[in-house]
Amino acid sequence: MNEIVLYSHLALGLALLAALATGKIRAWRGASMATALLLALTGAFNFMTRMSGAPKGWHAGMGIKVLLALHVIGMVFLITRSGADAVKAARWRKGALVSCVLVVLIGLYFSNMAR
Numbered sequence: 001m002n003e004i005v006l007y008s009h010l011a012l013g014l015a016l017l018a019a020l021a022t023g024k025i026r027a028w029r030g031a032s033m034a035t036a037l038l039l040a041l042t043g044a045f046n047f048m049t050r051m052s053g054a055p056k057g058w059h060a061g062m063g064i065k066v067l068l069a070l071h072v073i074g075m076v077f078l079i080t081r082s083g084a085d086a087v088k089a090a091r092w093r094k095g096a097l098v099s100c101v102l103v104v105l106i107g108l109y110f111s112n113m114a115r
């Protein structure tokens with residue numbers, strides 16, 4: 001069960017990264033918002049199941065990862081729901097893309113290299 005949720009989180013994270021990188025967040029608004037919400041839910045589950053036996057620096061790393069992830073999720077909601085003009089939405093997308101790359105790298109590091 002824990003593994004399934006972790007791999008689902010990985011797949012959702014890569015899907016959101018791809019949507020941000022290709023500029024498809026607005027075109028796929030329903031899927032993007034559902035993905036962002038599921039990332040928050042599966043992330044909270046992983047947080048509880050992966051905490052025991054956490055490697056050195058895990059809590060600090062996860063703190064930074066969760067803050068950056070909330071930035072990504074917030075921006076996805078703003079891009080899809082705010083009705084902002086294209087220039088502003090493009091700026092938000094770039095910021096969210098940078099944060100999302102960092103979130104994926106931190107997640108992969110703690111999940112696969114630090115343990």
Ligand code: HEM
Pocket residue numbers: 006007009010012013014016017039040042043044046047048050058062066069070072073100103104105107108110111112
């Ligand atoms: C934009 C949103 C997010 C993205 C793109 C993302 C991405 C990732 C990725 C790629 C991994 C590695 C998975 C693997 O190797 O199988 C991961 C792991 C993880 N993520 Fe996320 N994540 C996001 C949001 C969150 C949130 C909101 C939380 C917490 C509330 C969270 C908590 C975790 C935890 C605890 C792990 C496992 C770390 C470990 O194994 O020690 N993530 N994440």
